[in-house]
Amino acid sequence: MVTEIGGGGGVSRRAIMKRAVGVAGGLALPLGALGPAIADDAPVGTYPAGVSGSSVFIGICTPRTGTYAAQGEDEIKGYQLAIEHLNAGDDLIKKISPKTTKGVLGKEVQFGIADSQAKPNTAVEAQSNFITQNKAMLITGSVSSAVAVAINKLADREKVIYLPCISGSNDTTGKDCVRYSFRECFYAQTAAQAIAPIMVKTFGKGKKIAFLTPDYTYGHTVRQSMEDALKTQGEWTVATNQVSPLGTTDFSTYLLNVANSGADVVININFGRDAVQSVKQAQQFGILAKMKLVVPYYTPFLADQVGSDVMQGVLAATDYWWTLEDKYPLAKMFNAAFKAKYGSNPEWGANAAYMQIAMWADAVERAGTFYPPDVIKSYEKGVTVDSTVGPVHFRPEDHQLVRPVIIVQGKKTADMKGKDDFFDVLEIVDSAPLMQKPDAFGCKLGGYT
């Protein structure tokens, strides 16, 4: 199945077929639905084949099994709520995308869901199917940055817009950035710059760090960014860096090394189930009684799974926490809608998923067409939109959303006002002045067509 997409000879044949479908579709459709682009522009990616009917298709691929399954399921909830809101013309989506009425440019939004298992090749195959078979106008979803980077490349090659969801690596909008991808969430560099000063203030200068690092692009870039920030701001040094493969279940080897390292602070970069396992086991090895735990890239549901006794006092950087509703009206609306549908507060994967879909709708509505280069240019205008964490905008140079980083600290069990009231929001850090220069990580966006 994969070869069907990859063959060099197939590209032109497919392009011709798409043009034929597009012209036929264009004639059949009411004027204005497709905008002026169809008359002037050659087909790009799934356009115009993907907009020839009365609906458009979004390909969603997240991990539903394996280490990142819980986070992947949370994303799906966010996507489904957003698509439901789009098709119904809900008030919340209109606050983010003011031109939205119902659907996107009057077309109903349909979607398909696939399991990536957090594996790049599985995700590429699934999204390729959505592109070729469903003529997806948008593909989205990720918990692993390895997947995000792989789909970035697929999106750029196939000329279909891709929106990563959870992806913490600097590479996603750094050295592996592409014209066809836009990232909503915070990432290694901003997380480090936001949390490092608070760590130095809390624990003092000259501390020794033990890193627990997952062995792929996300882990390495977060480790590097944290190390740099803490070295510069507080003269902290690294006592040990324990690198484990994704999906490790027994962390005892690494934890014994941490226990013997003489470190003051454990910075745990593991994500998903790996984070849960490593924190639980660190507690069993008595490490959390001796060393302070910091989580620079918070895993949704970590506190639920390890318990408030373990999380109390722990510093973490996150993308969203539900108590932000006290400050942001959109967060309040989002939480309420999410709770009504699913019975619990959203975690940050669901928020990122919702925001990505809403901001895509906004970019398409403002472009007035699904023609991908025009949608991308609409994104690249960097228009400020309201979000669940206040006003945000995309940086045109690297397609990274400029948005705050939320620093939270675990509450004492006695201070919790409900069963999911795990954190105090310590600071909402404006990341605009903290972000690296757009080309500092080697981002070179490709062409539009």
Added chain:
Amino acid sequence: MINWANLVSQMFNGLVLGALLALISSGLTIIYGTLGVLNLAHGALFTLGGYAGWVVFNATGSYGLAVLGGASVVLVAGVVIERGLIRFFYDRPPEDQILVTFGLGIVIVELIRLAFGSLSRTVDTPSWASGITSLGFMIYPTYRLAIVGIVAAALLVLYVVLYRTRLGMIVRAGIEDAGMVGALGINVDRVFMAVFGIGAMAAGFAGIVNAPVAPITPDIGDDILVETFVVVVIGGVGSFPGAVLGGLIAGEILSITSMFDPAYSQVMLFAAMTIVLVARPHGLLGSQGRA
């Protein structure tokens, strides 16, 4: 440089892991030895034991009841699976048996995912084994030490059943020559049912005993299944002492290799399996006679 305290603690880790692998593998190996069925649902039964135990733990808060409940549920599940499915496959080619048990494993895991979701579930360490034990030169979580004792006791029970009871005698005879046992007029059907139940229970028991160490998720049995197969091959297919020895060897290989580079621990395990297969094709303690 090798840090000796570290090496010793890694050997402890290896012992704990090895003990668990030994128990799970003995379940797999007696099923294969007696029934001739390679049970690819064994990892799923490990997972089932964990979840069944978690449900009991959640309801009662008792570790002891959780272990009892987890093991019993998998015992019953094993009997039901044997009667309802596996027995129809004894005369089918091995490919069919592999496919049906593989499929069964997927069904069990997906049903668990449907019922419990993907969030990991935790069983608390029992109070008598919580905290850390200081061994003078190193500290070690008490419960992990307790696992070695618990598993050793379980293996002892299994040993007594296999070597000191009539059922065990039939099972061991069946491993040597199943056709002959049937020809002697022994009710093989009932024995097969018991063996599958006990073999499954070994996996389920390990699943719940391991739960306080590593929170349970629907996928937790996947890696276990692969490692268990390697253990059985190293120890000798169908050999109970072989499974125990193989388990301990595999546990130490995995642990000590990860001290130097965790990425190579699986590689070393498979390398060890290859060496055993070349030097002793029937495994360390396997008997020559089995086809």
